Amino acid sequence: MENKILNHHQIEHIIRRIAYQILEANVDEKKIIIAGIDGGGLDFAKKIQQVLKQITEADILLCKVSMDKKNPLKSGVTTSMSADEYNNGSIVLVDDVLNSGSTLIYGVHHFLKTPLKQLKTAVLVNRNHKKYPVKADYKGISLSTSLQEHVHVQFQPKKDVVYLD
Known part of the structure; x- marks a missing residue:
């Protein structure tokens, strides 16, 4: 049985709040890079980018982050932007659900190979089952769930909508 955790209106509100939090942390930046992890993270990143473009004059660039989520070490991490493009930049790494933390930690590791002004993370749902020392700087909601439960973001x-089953 699926339980609806967030509806469309609630998700829109969260996206606006996170966009304003990102802007507040980057108020003097001329360029902000929103790096979405392919899949739900990229979809979430695009929505954050749309709101940021409405509320700031800064360039809001979207970067696609690709990896094999089941085995990120094997596949490695690739981005749609070159390291030169985000060198010394301000980056927000975005995913839809923070579960074990492996996807975010490998994404963070990739970006830390290049000098940056700032690197933050944003997630829609934080499940609190982390295996790795990574946290979401901006999060929609935190859920205490069992390991058997699954969060689905559509x-x-x-x-x-966000469901728990």
């Missing part, structure tokens, strides 16, 4: 036009 981004669809005007029908975004």
